[in-house]
Amino acid sequence: RRPKNFPPGPAALPLLGNLLHLGFDNPLNDFERLRKTYGDVYSFFLGPRPVIMLNGTKAIKEALVTKASDFAGRPQDLFVNDTTEGTGVILADYGDVWRNHRRFALTTLRNFGLGKNSMEERIHGELQHTITEMEKNNGKILSPQHMFHNISSNIICQVLFGKRYDYGDNFIKEIVRCFTENSKLANGPWAMLYDSIPAVRKLPLPFKRAFDNVKTVQRLANGLLNELKQMRVPGEPQDFVDCYLDEIDKRRDEVSVFTEEQLRGNALDLHFAGTDTTSNTLLTGFLYLMSYSHVQERCQQEIDQVLEGKNVVTFEDRHNMPYMQAVIHEVQRVANTVPLSVFHSTTKDTELMGYFIPKGTMVIPNLSTVLNEEGQWKFPHEFNPENFLNEHGEFFKPEAFMPFSAGPRMCLGEGLARMELFLIMTTLLRKFDFIWPEEDGKPDFTPVYGVTLTPKPYRMKVQLRATQ
Numbered sequence: 001r002r003p004k005n006f007p008p009g010p011a012a013l014p015l016l017g018n019l020l021h022l023g024f025d026n027p028l029n030d031f032e033r034l035r036k037t038y039g040d041v042y043s044f045f046l047g048p049r050p051v052i053m054l055n056g057t058k059a060i061k062e063a064l065v066t067k068a069s070d071f072a073g074r075p076q077d078l079f080v081n082d083t084t085e086g087t088g089v090i091l092a093d094y095g096d097v098w099r100n101h102r103r104f105a106l107t108t109l110r111n112f113g114l115g116k117n118s119m120e121e122r123i124h125g126e127l128q129h130t131i132t133e134m135e136k137n138n139g140k141i142l143s144p145q146h147m148f149h150n151i152s153s154n155i156i157c158q159v160l161f162g163k164r165y166d167y168g169d170n171f172i173k174e175i176v177r178c179f180t181e182n183s184k185l186a187n188g189p190w191a192m193l194y195d196s197i198p199a200v201r202k203l204p205l206p207f208k209r210a211f212d213n214v215k216t217v218q219r220l221a222n223g224l225l226n227e228l229k230q231m232r233v234p235g236e237p238q239d240f241v242d243c244y245l246d247e248i249d250k251r252r253d254e255v256s257v258f259t260e261e262q263l264r265g266n267a268l269d270l271h272f273a274g275t276d277t278t279s280n281t282l283l284t285g286f287l288y289l290m291s292y293s294h295v296q297e298r299c300q301q302e303i304d305q306v307l308e309g310k311n312v313v314t315f316e317d318r319h320n321m322p323y324m325q326a327v328i329h330e331v332q333r334v335a336n337t338v339p340l341s342v343f344h345s346t347t348k349d350t351e352l353m354g355y356f357i358p359k360g361t362m363v364i365p366n367l368s369t370v371l372n373e374e375g376q377w378k379f380p381h382e383f384n385p386e387n388f389l390n391e392h393g394e395f396f397k398p399e400a401f402m403p404f405s406a407g408p409r410m411c412l413g414e415g416l417a418r419m420e421l422f423l424i425m426t427t428l429l430r431k432f433d434f435i436w437p438e439e440d441g442k443p444d445f446t447p448v449y450g451v452t453l454t455p456k457p458y459r460m461k462v463q464l465r466a467t468q
């Protein structure tokens with residue numbers, strides 16, 4: 001039963017709730033259908049649990065920004081919470097554990113962006129490995145999936161652990177495999193069943209695979225953390241793990257939220273959040289750039305002109321590259337990489353657009369409905385960088401550009417992700433042409449659904465540009 005003045009929604013079955021209203025492989029179309037019937041704020045039931053779905057810029061901004069702290073919680077007792085054993089920052093509920101770890105992660109990321117071995121240098125250093133790989137395949141057709149996962153993973157590994165891994169290394173292959181698999185399992189049909197009917201949780205159903213993957217990742221992480229503990233010099237941190245261990249030391253005499261278990265959870269969270277998102281955005285980007293070759297050419301013209309005589313591109317150069325900026329933002333808009341954000345929950349009884357929402361209600365901000373909202377974009381349903389260019393050809397960012405979500409839980413890696421996307425795409429487009437292999441038929445833009453949307457595996461022909 002819906003509480004009084006609760007957002008409307010479809011009638012629910014006992015036990016199953018509205019499970020049967022949702023397509024198992026990809027419920028995004030069903031969510032859109034329900035929005036058409038019930039409006040921008042509606043509810044449905046995941047088993048016995050009521051869920052509020054937020055659609056469109058107005059509702060999402062009002063909840064996540066205007067009523068920020070009311071909506072800044074995370075639901076607990078879901079499949080994803082059980083797989084992460086309650087550690088880490090992404091799924092931590094609103095409170096001291098989350099607040100301290102978020103602040104710590106932001107400060108540490110910011111500190112690594114400064115100084116000699118800055119984030120830009122790390123990204124360029126890692127990019128060299130990708131460039132070498134592409135040069136080896138000049139004129140050939142290759143599958144970019146692993147390459148983009150490797151580059152994103154290695155950049156965050158350098159920040160977290162102060163080391164990178166060769167592209168064939170088993171450690172990183174295994175971690176990336178477990179995480180990408182879990183990203184699909186976590187929003188999938190078996191997870192929905194797990195969340196809806198607690199009685200099935202102990203059964204040997206396919207969701208067990210996610211728990212096995214977590215065990216594998218934890219075993220690998222424990223080995224690495226022990227190694228790093230042996231090597232560290234207290235007070236002279238080289239990476240995120242060193243900084244965290246210094247923090248544990250500093251607070252040894254108090255009751256602290258900084259523990260070794262949390263260190264592992266946080267490092268794994270940052271690795272997952274920093275890899276699967278950036279790599280899938282890059283994959284979507286190159287898929288569109290191959291298919292819209294006039295856009296690719298115009299990027300290259302701007303890059304050649306602005307970077308003439310310069311060895312490497314810097315993040316500052318983006319201010320002189322309105323078209324490149326527009327393309328990257330448009331890629332993020334159509335990629336819709338984290339379509340349902342990370343689920344939120346209310347931290348107290350509250351109101352939204354005239355409805356009553358009790359404390360502890362699960363809330364899903366449907367970011368897809370903002371990124372393609374009619375009235376917010378010049379071309380909501382097509383790939384068109386003009387969405388981010390004004391009549392003078394200058395770059396501008398509409399308020400509905402929200403791929404990182406908004407408010408206090410907004411993506412904490414936004415700065416790093418934006419730097420990666422700009423430096424990687426600009427450097428690669430300066431050096432290579434990316435060509436869709438004719439023999440592969442027409443490109444398929446339909447993504448595979450999960451916590452992150454992933455383009456279907458595709459191939460690309462890489463050709464050194466004549467100017468290189």
Ligand code: HEM
Nearest residue numbers: 090273274277278338341342404405409410411412413417
């Ligand atoms: C294109 C790349 C990325 C996209 C589209 C993206 C998107 C998002 C979104 C939509 C959320 C959920 C925000 C909310 O709950 O309202 C999120 C959270 C988060 N992201 Fe990202 N992200 C990206 C890259 C990164 C990177 C590189 C890192 C790591 C350095 C990262 C770390 C996190 C963390 C830790 C959270 C949880 C924040 C919290 O709960 O307070 N993300 N991200």
